[in-house]
Amino acid sequence: MTGIDKALLRQLLAVSGAWEIGDYQLDLRKQRCDVWIGPQIERGWFGRPKSAPPRTESRTWQHVAFGNVRFFLHVSVPVGADLSRLPWSGDNGMPFTHALAQQVFVMFNEGMPLPAICKLMGLSLNDVWRYRFAIDNGLVQAEGGAAPRAAAARPQPEAAAAPAAPRPASDADGDTAVPDVTDPVWLRLADGELKLDIKVLSLKLMLTKVRSQLEVISDDEVRMLKLRDLHRYFVKNERVLGHELSQLKAG
Amino acid sequence: MNAPRTASSLRPATGALMSVEEAAILVKSGGWYSVAAEEALLKRLPRGHWIGGSIPYFVGQDGGRTTREQVFVTTLPHAPGHAPTLRWYDADALASVCTDAPANGYTLLIIPAFSDTHSRFAREAPQYEDMYLKPLLGWIAGIHLDDLGKKAPVVINGETGEVDGARALVMHVPLPDTQYARLDIVNLFEQGSGDRIRFTESGFHAHECLVNGKLVNFAEYLKVNAIDTRLPLVADYSGAMINVSFKGVDEADRRVDFYAPVFDDTEYRIAKPVPDYGAALAGALPADAAHTAWSCNCILNYLYSELEGKRTGPITGPMTFGEVAYQLLNQTMVTLSIDDA
Numbered sequence: 001m002t003g004i005d006k007a008l009l010r011q012l013l014a015v016s017g018a019w020e021i022g023d024y025q026l027d028l029r030k031q032r033c034d035v036w037i038g039p040q041i042e043r044g045w046f047g048r049p050k051s052a053p054p055r056t057e058s059r060t061w062q063h064v065a066f067g068n069v070r071f072f073l074h075v076s077v078p079v080g081a082d083l084s085r086l087p088w089s090g091d092n093g094m095p096f097t098h099a100l101a102q103q104v105f106v107m108f109n110e111g112m113p114l115p116a117i118c119k120l121m122g123l124s125l126n127d128v129w130r131y132r133f134a135i136d137n138g139l140v141q142a143e144g145g146a147a148p149r150a151a152a153a154r155p156q157p158e159a160a161a162a163p164a165a166p167r168p169a170s171d172a173d174g175d176t177a178v179p180d181v182t183d184p185v186w187l188r189l190a191d192g193e194l195k196l197d198i199k200v201l202s203l204k205l206m207l208t209k210v211r212s213q214l215e216v217i218s219d220d221e222v223r224m225l226k227l228r229d230l231h232r233y234f235v236k237n238e239r240v241l242g243h244e245l246s247q248l249k250a251g
Numbered sequence: 252m253n254a255p256r257t258a259s260s261l262r263p264a265t266g267a268l269m270s271v272e273e274a275a276i277l278v279k280s281g282g283w284y285s286v287a288a289e290e291a292l293l294k295r296l297p298r299g300h301w302i303g304g305s306i307p308y309f310v311g312q313d314g315g316r317t318t319r320e321q322v323f324v325t326t327l328p329h330a331p332g333h334a335p336t337l338r339w340y341d342a343d344a345l346a347s348v349c350t351d352a353p354a355n356g357y358t359l360l361i362i363p364a365f366s367d368t369h370s371r372f373a374r375e376a377p378q379y380e381d382m383y384l385k386p387l388l389g390w391i392a393g394i395h396l397d398d399l400g401k402k403a404p405v406v407i408n409g410e411t412g413e414v415d416g417a418r419a420l421v422m423h424v425p426l427p428d429t430q431y432a433r434l435d436i437v438n439l440f441e442q443g444s445g446d447r448i449r450f451t452e453s454g455f456h457a458h459e460c461l462v463n464g465k466l467v468n469f470a471e472y473l474k475v476n477a478i479d480t481r482l483p484l485v486a487d488y489s490g491a492m493i494n495v496s497f498k499g500v501d502e503a504d505r506r507v508d509f510y511a512p513v514f515d516d517t518e519y520r521i522a523k524p525v526p527d528y529g530a531a532l533a534g535a536l537p538a539d540a541a542h543t544a545w546s547c548n549c550i551l552n553y554l555y556s557e558l559e560g561k562r563t564g565p566i567t568g569p570m571t572f573g574e575v576a577y578q579l580l581n582q583t584m585v586t587l588s589i590d591d592a
Binding site (some may be wrong): 006028094113114125126130132133136137198201203204205206207208209210215216232233236237239240 | 343344346347350377378380381382383384385386431433435436462488489490491512516517576577578592
């Protein structure tokens with residue numbers, strides 16, 4: 001087995017404070033490194049614990065890869081501990097650490113297809129889809145701790161939520177009749193304030209899905225992602241949505 | 252005896268019933284096809300660009316018919332230089348079916364009934380990446396009801412001859428920019444004016460539900476209120492009426508089973524009765540119904556509305572164990588049209 005200096009591993013994973021790396025296993029053939037992390041145990045003479053170790057639960061998350069090596073972190077979490085601020089931990093039941101989830105979320109925001117995300121980051125489609133499902137259903141918050149550059153450059157949800165007068169169709173996308181993604185009309189449509197006479201089946205289903213998701217999503221970044229999804233639907237299907245777009249423009 | 256109908260005399264654009272020999276001539280003549288028939292007949296067809304699923308129930312050119320001897324063939328619209336592709340998907344891979352779909356075109360899907368792929372698609376399709384962005388249509392392959400418990404539904408890849416009872420088979424059909432696919436449904440069922448029903452859990456069966464906000468056992472509710480379970484539950488999806496059909500009631504377990512999942516974030520009502528489905532359907536079809544290129548309908552409509560020998564306007568197609576217009580539907584006609592941009 002190839003060795004890594006544990007101090008270096010702590011630095012790479014940003015494991016600090018009351019946490020320690022208990023063990024690791026690096027398999028270069030599989031390009032995979034498994035790391036076991038747990039609460040630091042104060043030890044006395046001859047390395048014996050000074051007190052009984054806390055009751056823990058074991059959780060596993062995939063972490064950001066270093067080079068071609070994928071990292072899987074097996075964390076012993078003391079019952080009731082709050083790990084939400086630790087980049088190398090994740091949400092219970094989710095496949096990724098917060099650090100990795102943040103990178104995946106940035107790609108969602110950019111509208112990148114799931115298979116492309118998987119290919120680019122070496123992730124399984126099942127895991128990415130599970131994370132996306134949890135976001136869409138309000139089961140987890142977006143990983144916006146360090147706001148992704150691309151997301152930060154985009155309009156904030158408050159802008160879309162503000163009760164401003166609707167803007168005319170943007171010219172940014174050429175001749176499109178689809179209002180710009182920043183237009184408040186998307187939030188008014190998504191939250192049901194703006195009612196359309198809809199003829200197209202896919203829009204009826206899409207709108208129902210988005211409205212249902214927004215009912216349970218409180219995270220602003222994820223709500224904005226849903227509005228972008230709706231906008232993307234209109235851009236993609238613009239030529240069959242003439243009846244609906246004329247109402248959007250008037251709305 | 253009538254003279255055999257030849258492939259060239261087929262009238263409905265949505266396809267027609269024919270002998271295996273006629274179907275063989277058709278698929279060998281080039282083009283791309285959707286085929287529905289009993290498994291044994293599908294296996295007798297030659298290799299060609301076709302996607303097939305098992306079912307013996309149809310509305311053919313002469314009306315509703317149950318047959319183990321004929322094959323239903325639809326010529327699929329496609330464009331020169333834009334060759335369709337066939338691909339198998341297991342239950343996990345199916346989540347990427349919409350992202351794999353052509354940027355402009357449509358995707359035809361056949362899933363064998365009772366398979367894990369069927370169950371997973373029913374529950375998960377609305378959450379698929381790019382769902383609703385590109386036309387996804389299809390049907391659930393079935394068997395003759397007399398064969399329940401003896402045979403299993405299958406799908407078959409006409410290009411390779413592979414037969415499968417577990418995976419979904421998909422034909423991705425790209426279209427040129429001058430055309431686009433329009434997918435729609437014709438559902439005669441509307442929400443009745445009765446109780447508002449919500450389920451505490453999503454799934455293919457239910458024990459408890461909230462009726463007008465009050466928690467009750469659903470099986471008992473159906474019994475006490477003498478609900479006709481041939482009428483589906485209907486949900487209003489922003490104006491689209493989406494059915495969930497009753498499969499049965501297990502009185503011992505006080506459980507109700509469905510042919511599609513109910514969702515816990517959706518409000519349902521029992522449908523209003525439709526007195527004469529065949530006639531009502533013909534009247535409800537859009538003015539350009541004859542322009543429809545592909546269609547399917549539900550075996551429950553066939554059985555409950557006694558469509559044997561009856562026509563459904565100019566539209567023909569297999570009567571299936573479930574219909575797909577983006578997501579799984581019940582008791583609904585699905586139609587595909589190709590329009591000029």
